[in-house]
Amino acid sequence: xxxxxxxxxxTSHKLRTSDWIVYFVLLLITIYTLFPLVFLFINSFxxxxxxxxxxxxxxxxxxVAYIQNALSAINFxxxxxxxxxxxxxxxxxQVIVAALVAWMMVRNKTKLSVVLFLxxxxxxxxxxxxxxxxxxxxFEKLHLKNIPGLIIMYGGFGLSMSVFLYHxxxxxxxxxxxxxxxxxxxxxxxxxxxxxxxxxxxTTVTVIILNGMWIWNDYLLPFLVIANEPVKTLxxxxxxxxxxxxxxxxxxxxxxxxxxxxxxxxxIVFLLLQKYIVKGVAAGAVKE
Amino acid sequence: xxxxxxAAIRSPQPYSHSAVCLEALMxxxxxxxxxxxxxxxxxxxxxxxxxxxxxxxxxxxxxWRGAYFVGGGSNPFAALVGxxxxxxxxxxxxxxxxxxxxxxxTLIAVVWINIVGLTxxxxxxxxxxxxGIFRTIFFMPNLLGGLALGFIWAFIFEVVFSQFIFNKDGxxxxxxxxxxxxxxxxxxxALLILxxxxxxxxLMLIYVNGLNSIPADLYEAAxxxxxxxxxxxxxxxxxxxxxxxxxxxxxxxxxxxKLLDQNIALTDGNFGTRMLATQILRxxxxxxxxxxxxxxAQAVIFFVLIAVVTMVQVYVTKKREVEx
Numbered sequence: 222x223x224x225x226x227x228x229x230x231x232t233s234h235k236l237r238t239s240d241w242i243v244y245f246v247l248l249l250i251t252i253y254t255l256f257p258l259v260f261l262f263i264n265s266f267x268x269x270x271x272x273x274x275x276x277x278x279x280x281x282x283x284x285v286a287y288i289q290n291a292l293s294a295i296n297f298x299x300x301x302x303x304x305x306x307x308x309x310x311x312x313x314x315q316v317i318v319a320a321l322v323a324w325m326m327v328r329n330k331t332k333l334s335v336v337l338f339l340x341x342x343x344x345x346x347x348x349x350x351x352x353x354x355x356x357x358x359x360f361e362k363l364h365l366k367n368i369p370g371l372i373i374m375y376g377g378f379g380l381s382m383s384v385f386l387y388h389x390x391x392x393x394x395x396x397x398x399x400x401x402x403x404x405x406x407x408x409x410x411x412x413x414x415x416x417x418x419x420x421x422x423x424t425t426v427t428v429i430i431l432n433g434m435w436i437w438n439d440y441l442l443p444f445l446v447i448a449n450e451p452v453k454t455l456x457x458x459x460x461x462x463x464x465x466x467x468x469x470x471x472x473x474x475x476x477x478x479x480x481x482x483x484x485x486x487x488x489i490v491f492l493l494l495q496k497y498i499v500k501g502v503a504a505g506a507v508k509e
Numbered sequence: 510x511x512x513x514x515x516a517a518i519r520s521p522q523p524y525s526h527s528a529v530c531l532e533a534l535m536x537x538x539x540x541x542x543x544x545x546x547x548x549x550x551x552x553x554x555x556x557x558x559x560x561x562x563x564x565x566x567x568x569x570x571x572x573w574r575g576a577y578f579v580g581g582g583s584n585p586f587a588a589l590v591g592x593x594x595x596x597x598x599x600x601x602x603x604x605x606x607x608x609x610x611x612x613x614x615t616l617i618a619v620v621w622i623n624i625v626g627l628t629x630x631x632x633x634x635x636x637x638x639x640x641g642i643f644r645t646i647f648f649m650p651n652l653l654g655g656l657a658l659g660f661i662w663a664f665i666f667e668v669v670f671s672q673f674i675f676n677k678d679g680x681x682x683x684x685x686x687x688x689x690x691x692x693x694x695x696x697x698x699a700l701l702i703l704x705x706x707x708x709x710x711x712l713m714l715i716y717v718n719g720l721n722s723i724p725a726d727l728y729e730a731a732x733x734x735x736x737x738x739x740x741x742x743x744x745x746x747x748x749x750x751x752x753x754x755x756x757x758x759x760x761x762x763x764x765x766x767k768l769l770d771q772n773i774a775l776t777d778g779n780f781g782t783r784m785l786a787t788q789i790l791r792x793x794x795x796x797x798x799x800x801x802x803x804x805x806a807q808a809v810i811f812f813v814l815i816a817v818v819t820m821v822q823v824y825v826t827k828k829r830e831v832e833x
Contacts, residue, residue: 243635247643250629254646254706260669261661276669322550328539337547344558346819348767350789351812354801355568356561358575377557380550400535409542438654440770441790456654463660463774473664480657491652495645502648503714 265291265478272473291478295458301486304454307368307443308436311375312429315383318376319428323387324417328396338388344381349441357445371446378442379432390424427501437487455483569594569809573802575793594806603795604807606781607788614697614784615765622705622761623754626712633713634720644717647710655707659774662703666690666775693781700782703771708764712757719753720746748829755826762822766815785811 264272265288266280291297322341326334360370394417402416418425443454453461462479466472491498572579572588581588598604629647633640650658666689673679675686689699723746731741769786776782778791789807793799 240636243632244639247632247636250632251643251646254650254710257650257658257661257665257706260665273668276664277673318549318553321546325539325543325546329543331543333543337551340559341550341554344554346812346816347558347562348786348808348812348815350767350786351808352558352561352565354575354793354805354808355564356557359556359561359564373553374557377553380554380558384550396535400531403535403538404531409538409546413546434652438657438770440654440656440773456656459654459657459660476660476664480660483657484653487652488649491649498652499644499648499714502651502711503718 261477261481261484264473265481267474267477269472269474272477287474288478288482291462291475291482294475295455295462295479295483296452297455297458297482299452300455300458303368303452304437304456307372307375307454308433311372311379311436312432314372314376315379315432316425316428319380319383320387320418320421320425321413323384323391324413326384326388327391327394338384341381341384345385349378353441353445360446366446367450368447371442374442374446375432375436379428379436383428383432386424386428387421390421394420423501423504426497427504430498430501459483565805566809568802569805571802573805574798575801579802590802594800594802595810597800597803598806598810601803603783604788604792607783607785608810610693610697610782611766611768611785614700614768615762617697618701618704618765619758619761621701622708623712623757625705625709626757627716627750629709629713630716630720634717644710644714647713649710650707651711653707655770656774658707659703659771662699662706663690663775666699690776691780696776696780696782699775700768700771703775704765704768707771708761712761715753715757715760716750719750723749751826751830755823755830758822758826759819762819763815766811766818785814 260276263279264276266283266285267287268284271278271280322337326338356374357366360366360374363370365373398416398420399412402412407415438456439454440456440460443457444460447453448457459476459479463476466475568585570589570591571585572581572590572593573585577583578585578588579590633643633647636643670689671687675681675683685695685698689695727745727749728741731745736744767786768784769790772778772782772784772787778784778787783791785807789804789811792804792807793801796803
């Protein structure tokens with residue numbers, strides 16, 4: 222970072238005119254980036270008429286009634302709970318399964334390992350749409366068109382990328398520590414959870430963030446699998462709120478606060494963990 | 510072998526011999542646990558991806574209607590129709606429109622979103638103070654769902670752009686930026702504006718990583734040789750960023766081809782704005798009884814298109830990496 226500032230930003234510590242221009246441009250982009258979010262926020266406290274007539278004005282009265290209405294319309298707390306549950310279990314499944322297979326593939330340098338690794342990574346190219354109909358058909362026959370089935374699907378779809386990331390990182394982890402643990406009498410699960418997993422922490426952070434973001438916001442898979450369940454994920458609730466509200470002339474007074482309450486949990490998590498998230502996302506991309 | 514010493518203490522054998530033994534012991538240990546520990550991943554992979562994918566390719570050659578097979582009841586082998594579904598797909602106006610629309614969007618989006626991401630990264634690496642805050646803010650939209658923010662942008666396009674900013678009595682009269690979600694061409698740019706807003710910060714992070722890994726002495730050498738900023742940018746920065754381009758082009762290509770949530774949120778595929786992913790999802794709703802066979806043929810074409818284009822792209826950019 223600092224080395225770069227020397228090349229691009231000049232050598233003196235004082236801010237030069239060119240720096241002020243850069244700051245000014247960055248500020249404009251910041252306003253542009255934040256505008257839709259601020260816009261969303263101010264319109265979450267207005268009625269339909271005010272939203273449509275004066276969308277750019279700060280509400281005369283900060284009325285939380287619309288938020289309360291949205292909370293009950295999208296069944297917020299149960300939906301939040303189920304979204305969190307699905308995300309946490311799916312990501313845990315992905316982390317453990319992917320780390321286990323990557324560990325074994327790196328430690329066993331056999332042809333089977335190579336073939337397995339190539340198969341996993343080649344599957345990154347398969348878009349979800351090209352297998353979703355048969356997948357649903359099969360899972361329906363297995364009586365898995367429900368939340369457990371959804372979690373299994375996420376477990377499978379997250380696998381390619383997670384295995385790829387773990388495999389890349391695992392190669393740089395020496396096996397000597399595992400040898401020491403084995404000699405000390407640790408069993409295979411103790412070695413995995415107490416020795417291997419702590420070393421893989423940076424990759425685990427990346428895998429959790431990338432998969433967690435995707436599952437939390439995912440629309441299509443929950444739509445296909447659990448649309449008929451009484452409790453739905455937040456994104457799915459939002460979709461149905463928009464769909465049904467559209468029939469009566471788009472009551473934006475429901476959509477704005479509903480979107481607001483669904484993104485607040487993500488923004489809180491992001492602000493708490495931003496260091497890890499920004500680093501983890503970039504790290505994940507570099508290894509792809 | 511770092512732990513050979515500790516093994517030697519426990520075993521009476523000579524040092525080198527025990528290291529060999531330990532090596533063999535570990536190999537045996539890993540070999541013993543390979544299958545038991547790899548099985549969960551293999552089962553998930555086979556059950557969720559491999560079998561559905563292969564079944565999908567097979568069903569694209571049958572008269573699949575979801576619950577049954579035309580002419581075969583529940584037996585797909587009795588309902589083979591050859592290439593009929595593919596012929597039907599290529600004769601379907603909706604599919605061809607979606608294909609053309611997706612390719613058009615992808616061409617524009619890959620270029621534009623990368624220009625924005627790269628520009629953002631150059632800006633935030635130019636300053637020394639506050640860069641972290643700007644990076645965090647620019648990345649934030651990427652965390653939020655495409656559907657949720659798509660609804661908000663739909664309102665911005667339909668009301669704020671059309672009735673307050675770019676209309677006749679607005680701040681600047683730019684008819685192109687009004688009613689963007691009700692016109693096929695304008696909607697493509699509306700989609701571009703939304704996705705750039707969401708993805709620009711993500712690409713910026715990747716480019717920042719790339720920029721930071723360029724050795725400083727390259728720039729110093731260029732300065733000594735009297736290269737100007739533009740020369741330095743095209744002869745050092747761009748070639749040295751090739752590894753980053755491999756990733757960002759792959760991500761934007763795949764993301765543009767597969768775009769669904771934003772497409773549904775903005776226009777729901779109306780006014781001829783269906784992307785391929787939306788088209789495949791809606792085919793079974795357009796046809797009665799639902800023609801899953803034809804949907805599946807479109808899905809296979811979709812797969813081949815994405816696989817070929819992204820593989821060619823990775824091959825081309827990787828090759829440039831080596832040369833650079």
